[in-house]
Amino acid sequence: MRRTAAAAAATRREILDAALLVFAARGWSGATLDGIARRAGLTRGAVHHHFRDKDELLGAVLAEQWARVEPAVLAPLHAGGPPAARLAGFVAGYLERLRTDPAFRALAVVTTTVAPRSDAAAGLDGKRDGLDGWRAEIRAVLAAAGPLAGGLDVGHGVFLVMNLLVGATLTVVTHPAAMPAGDATGTVAAAAVAGLFPPEPTP
Numbered sequence: 001m002r003r004t005a006a007a008a009a010a011t012r013r014e015i016l017d018a019a020l021l022v023f024a025a026r027g028w029s030g031a032t033l034d035g036i037a038r039r040a041g042l043t044r045g046a047v048h049h050h051f052r053d054k055d056e057l058l059g060a061v062l063a064e065q066w067a068r069v070e071p072a073v074l075a076p077l078h079a080g081g082p083p084a085a086r087l088a089g090f091v092a093g094y095l096e097r098l099r100t101d102p103a104f105r106a107l108a109v110v111t112t113t114v115a116p117r118s119d120a121a122a123g124l125d126g127k128r129d130g131l132d133g134w135r136a137e138i139r140a141v142l143a144a145a146g147p148l149a150g151g152l153d154v155g156h157g158v159f160l161v162m163n164l165l166v167g168a169t170l171t172v173v174t175h176p177a178a179m180p181a182g183d184a185t186g187t188v189a190a191a192a193v194a195g196l197f198p199p200e201p202t203p
Contacts, residue, residue: 012050014040017103019061024106028117033057058110058118065107070133073097077137083145084190084197087138087161092189094165098172099179108169135162142196149198157196164192 018040022031033054037044051057076089097104135158142148142157171178180188 008050011042011046015042015047015050015057016061016064019057020065020103020106020110023058023061023110023114028058028114031114055118058115061107062111062115065103066111069104069107074134074137077141083141084193087141087193087196088186088190090138090141091161091164091192092186095168095180095185095189098168099176099181099185105172109173112166112169113173131162138162145197147198148196152196160196161193 015036019031019036022036022039026032026035031054033047033051034044036057037047040047047057051060073093074090076093077086079086079089098108099105138158138161139154142154148154148157168179
């Protein structure tokens with residue numbers, strides 16, 4: 001029984017991993033359960049055993065794949081140091097993952113460009129809830145800095161950071177050569193968030 005349960009769990013994970021890559025490569029309309037099954041090296045029946053339809057599968061991809069990576073992605077926001085450095089570390093980590101981690105890139109792309117075209121209401125609701133969690137984390141870091149530059153509202157600061165992430169995700173699809181690499185990643189991230197914070201007082 002244990003081996004059967006473990007095998008079923010492993011098959012489910014293989015389906016989710018394959019589905020993520022197929023959704024990223026083919027989009028919502030182009031992705032099919034047959035194609036996902038072939039990518040996973042399984043039969044369509046095996047996919048149907050775990051997921052009722054494409055909507056349910058996409059919802060599971062979003063929920064479970066993000067749950068796996070979010071702790072590491074959000075970790076810089078919980079680190080010690082000034083709020084600006086924490087936020088810059090978070091942005092730099094996101095940019096670096098987009099550029100170097102194919103699975104993370106696929107997940108970000110599916111979330112940004114594929115899920116909005118689907119009928120997977122449950123999955124989208126779950127991702128919206130997850131993004132609300134991201135917004136709350138960013139809001140807390142911005143609020144910890146005290147008044148923002150130019151009297152910027154904290155909510156608008158969150159808006160700017162979230163849209164920076166979305167823009168970077170679209171860029172890695174349309175013009176990947178434009179993505180910063182190496183030391184430039186940290187420099188770009190620091191510059192992107194610097195305008196949110198008042199300048200440090202001079203001694």
